[in-house]
Amino acid sequence: MEKYEKLEQLLQQYSYKELSAEDKQVVQQFVHSEEAYESLRHAAQQLDAHFGKLELTPGPQVWRRIKKTWEEDSAHVRSNHWVKTPLPANVAVLLLIGVGSLCWIGGSRYTSTNQISVRPAAPQADTVYIATKPDTVVRERVIYVERKSQFARTLPVANTVLQDHPASKGINMKEKEELEKLLVSGSR
Amino acid sequence: MLLRKSMKSLSDEALMNKACGGNERALEEIYLRYGRSLLRYFYRMLWQDMNKAEDFLHDLFIKLLEKSGQFDPDKKFSTWMYSIAHNMCKNEYRKLTFRASAQNHFNGHDRVDESITSKMDHDAFQKALINMLKEEDEETRTIFILRHELEMPFAEIGEVVHCPEGTVKSRLFYLKKKLAAALEHYKVILEK
Numbered sequence: 001m002e003k004y005e006k007l008e009q010l011l012q013q014y015s016y017k018e019l020s021a022e023d024k025q026v027v028q029q030f031v032h033s034e035e036a037y038e039s040l041r042h043a044a045q046q047l048d049a050h051f052g053k054l055e056l057t058p059g060p061q062v063w064r065r066i067k068k069t070w071e072e073d074s075a076h077v078r079s080n081h082w083v084k085t086p087l088p089a090n091v092a093v094l095l096l097i098g099v100g101s102l103c104w105i106g107g108s109r110y111t112s113t114n115q116i117s118v119r120p121a122a123p124q125a126d127t128v129y130i131a132t133k134p135d136t137v138v139r140e141r142v143i144y145v146e147r148k149s150q151f152a153r154t155l156p157v158a159n160t161v162l163q164d165h166p167a168s169k170g171i172n173m174k175e176k177e178e179l180e181k182l183l184v185s186g187s188r
Numbered sequence: 189m190l191l192r193k194s195m196k197s198l199s200d201e202a203l204m205n206k207a208c209g210g211n212e213r214a215l216e217e218i219y220l221r222y223g224r225s226l227l228r229y230f231y232r233m234l235w236q237d238m239n240k241a242e243d244f245l246h247d248l249f250i251k252l253l254e255k256s257g258q259f260d261p262d263k264k265f266s267t268w269m270y271s272i273a274h275n276m277c278k279n280e281y282r283k284l285t286f287r288a289s290a291q292n293h294f295n296g297h298d299r300v301d302e303s304i305t306s307k308m309d310h311d312a313f314q315k316a317l318i319n320m321l322k323e324e325d326e327e328t329r330t331i332f333i334l335r336h337e338l339e340m341p342f343a344e345i346g347e348v349v350h351c352p353e354g355t356v357k358s359r360l361f362y363l364k365k366k367l368a369a370a371l372e373h374y375k376v377i378l379e380k
């Protein structure tokens with residue numbers, strides 16, 4: 001079928017009698033008689049007369065409909081266009097290298113020891129407000145001191161028996177009553 | 189005006205990219221370049237039904253935008269576009285209960301095109317051609333129409349229908365021979 005184009009051309013232009021010896025060799029690869037060639041030629045001529053003569057033009061409404069449908073869908077199609085558009089390999093590689101190096105530079109800042117700063121934890125006092133009145137209110141702290149230890153410091157000997165001094169001894173109620181009686185009688 | 193001129197200088201592939209990016213002028217330029225030939229293709233493929241052909245033309249342009257992600261910029265735009273058109277026709281043939289309805293369509297077509305036939309004085313040819321195409325499958329019909337109606341190169345036809353160039357040529361030659369034989373038959377009948 002390599003010479004088919006040539007056969008088509010010959011069928012359009014020449015009758016069998018007009019063919020050169022070289023052309024006839026081409027023709028004989030397809031048909032074996034003058035009659036068959038002429039019959040094919042007739043068919044080819046009829047085909048040429050029939051086809052390609054059609055003067056058809058689409059009505060204006062066709063373009064209007066296409067435009068309308070396209071306008072309705074175009075927003076959607078356009079939004080997908082970036083996703084659908086294939087990236088050339090070299091651009092994709094460059095993009096990957098760029099993004100990778102940016103991430104690496106950004107990451108290296110955080111791993112550097114110079115940038116580490118330790119903040120001392122500042123003590124913070126919280127104030128607590130008690131909403132309800134407490135049962136026990138501690139107004140002041142009472143510190144109990146062991147008196148025994150104070151006495152121990154003041155006394156020179158621990159096992160000395162203390163003797164009452166007559167001046168240091170007080171009077172009791174009975175003695176007080178007797179004294180009062182004496183005072184009354186003395187006044188008389 | 190200047191914009192239209194600049195669009196005319198662009199390749200189909202560049203126009204398609206622009207159209208997908210939302211450029212209406214680019215889409216219109218594609219329509220102006222291919223609208224008529226596509227209409228002729230659909231008209232021939234879909235039983236010479238003008239309304240159907242126009243509907244298919246509309247649907248094709250919408251499909252072009254929807255499937256723009258599948259377009260390979262290294263390949264020819266027109267091949268890709270006709271592949272979609274071919275698939276649309278294939279689906280349409282499948283949808284119809286083909287054998288029964290196609291028969292009716294072709295018979296109907298005979299009646300519709302009677303005036304044209306008489307004008308062209310190609311009665312025998314028309315009948316032979318219709319009978320011949322009626323018997324062929326959708327793919328062979330596509331090859332035939334792409335070659336004779338749109339004068340598409342063999343290699344491109346092969347890409348559209350996904351078959352080797354040699355197969356396209358042999359199918360065309362076979363159809364031409366069949367047509368020639370049918371015409372001879374009609375000639376004999378007419379002579380009688």
